[in-house]
Amino acid sequence: MSWCKQRPPHFIIADIVVVLAANGRLRYIDSIAKKFAELTMANRGEVKAIVTSVIALPPEEEKELKETLQDLIGQGKKVKLEQKIDPNILGGLVLEFGQKVFDMSIKTRARQMERFLRDPTHIGSL
Structure with a gap:
């Protein structure tokens, strides 16, 4: 080389x-x-994290999220945070880093609730 x-x-x-x-x-x-x-x-030693939200995160929230991720991945690595805007998630956040995805979006929560309400096995336990 x-x-x-x-x-x-x-x-x-x-x-x-x-x-x-x-x-x-x-x-x-x-x-x-x-x-x-x-x-x-x-x-x-950089770890890319992508946060998707309906609007851009305010600088203080972005900083707090970056610090939280830094605590999760530990010393010796540095978080590179990339923001994406997607109005289709309706609200909340979707966070991707490494092989992990944390979907805390309103769209996903609504789908989960719909599935729960449509599932007849849950009705008997009420």
Whole structure:
């Protein structure tokens, strides 16, 4: 890999694109780029967390959430928080980090309640 240190990064990227194109794999470039970003973050000790809400979190709530996540993942790693806006969740939050998803959205709670109310096994226990 000593050749990597001698060539500028944009030449290396161009070489990768040429190899992908030559092998009919150019359609995979998005997933390759995402995986490379994940590996780079992991190498730096960074953990990406995505929080989805109906509106952007106020700075103090974002800071508090980031601190809570930092406590969960422990020392030696750094949380990189990304916000997404999705009015379809109706309210609440959806938090994704690592392989975990915490769905605290109103949309999901409403679906759970609907399933509970439609399930006849729960009616007899009332």
